[in-house]
Amino acid sequence: MDELLNEGKATVQVLKSLDKWYGVTYKEDKPVVVAAIQSLKDSGLYPEKLWEEK
Incomplete structure (x- = not known):
């Protein structure tokens, strides 16, 4: 992520x-x-099945 941020190819919202x-x-x-x-x-x-695909 650091690389993408430094290259201006990504943004991050906290x-x-x-x-x-x-x-x-x-x-x-x-x-x-x-x-x-x-x-x-x-x-x-x-949800009970937190990681189940729908």
């Missing part, structure tokens, strides 16, 4: 969000993220 960001940097992070995503599914904020 969006603000109040939602919590989850990332998996270390294998120990995975259970926390899996639980957070499941909670979002259970509450109806995320």
